[in-house]
Amino acid sequence: MKIAILDDYQNVALTFGDWNSLAAEIEVFTEAFSGPEEVVRRLAGFDAVVAMRERTRFPAEVFDRLPRLKLLVSTGPRNAAIDLEAAARHGVVVSATGYLGPPAAELTWALILAAARNLPAEFRSVREGGWQVGVGTMLHGKTLGVLGLGRLGAETARIGRAFGMEPIAWSPNLTAGKAAEHGATAVTKDELFARSDVLSIHLVLSDRSRGLVGARELALMKPDSILVNTSRGPIVEEADLVDALRRKVIGCAALDVHDIEPLPSDHPLRTLDNAVLTPHIGYVSRETYEIFYRDAVEDIAAFQAGSPVRVLS
Structure with a gap:
């Protein structure tokens, strides 16, 4: 063989x-x-x-x-x-x-913390001989939105509570009782995007979830919010996300997954200072x-x- x-x-x-x-x-x-x-x-x-x-x-x-x-x-x-x-x-x-499953949930939180505390820029500054270059955001007391409260989404919500965050969640078939089992509050889709300070995606890619997050959903988000995707790239309309980041519609995107992988060397996401990117290492x-x-x-x-x-x- x-x-x-x-x-x-x-x-x-x-x-x-x-x-x-x-x-x-x-x-x-x-x-x-x-x-x-x-x-x-x-x-x-x-x-x-x-x-x-x-x-x-x-x-x-x-x-x-x-x-x-x-x-x-x-x-x-x-x-x-x-x-x-x-x-x-x-x-x-x-x-x-x-x-x-735990490694993917752990990376989700590595990305959340990196985005909230401006770590890529701080790392770069120290390596280049500099010092503080930004002001981070505290997670305690903030609202954590979980898009998809399955196994990984529920673990993300559990860790969020340990950080003192309030988890809210939405998915097409989520009930209030199921959300409560995981210490989260079920909300409407629009409310999830509007209320979340950090919104983390945990859906399986399917015909129903492909392109679920587009310009309309991004426009609902707070201007200093963080969008995190460790699920699958095509759940988010990539062109809409790039536009939203360029226009500062949202504060930051922290992404481990992308439409095309490996991510092309000339991809516009690589040029944005409010995009925290990793090379699909959630399970690695x-x-x-x-x-x-x-x-x-x-x-x-x-x-x-x-x-x-x-x-x-």
Whole structure:
């Protein structure tokens, strides 16, 4: 068996998991592929592929052109970048791995604190020989808006209470009782945007959530508010967000996710001093990678033994 490990940006995949236990030839790709044509060209000779989250897309057109592919391992429990129906039509088994939620919630708070206390500029000033350059904002007593009160949203709200914030929340099916279970108050969508000093997004990307936050919603927000997105880039209309930041409609955006990843080097978000940006590292922790690659090895071994595990359908 010939195995490809994709999008290993830090070149650490082989240090996690017992890869030597597999009877296989393994090749690691550390750079992102440019699109479907490169995916097909680079992976044509592989029997199995280990995909890191949704960094590489596997639509029907890719499966059509990879007849040798028999196993696709997706790190994490779901992967919207894989066309599961197309995989099934081509006889490709798609297996998943375990996942850890806390690292993403922790990064959410790293971004909130970085934005509230102007940390990127302060870091830069000290490194360049300077000293204080801005005035931060206290979180205690402020209102934390949570857009999507699922597992990660609820954890974000819990941490917000520890900071002395008042959590409010909205999602399409959220009830007052469910919000109260997590120490939050259910509000209308418009109220969420209007009242929040910090608004954190925790929705799964779907047809219903794509573009949910646009110019109208941003215009409802306070001029010194902070918008945080550690979920998926397309939930926010990117052009509207860039415009809002340029015109100071909101105070700051702290983003770990983007429409195009890796973020193009000439992207306008990179030029804005009120945008705090990280390269989609919410799940990138040693503990998470240990689970990803340990389980990936187990998935491959089980497939080789004729008994696939953690199969997505």
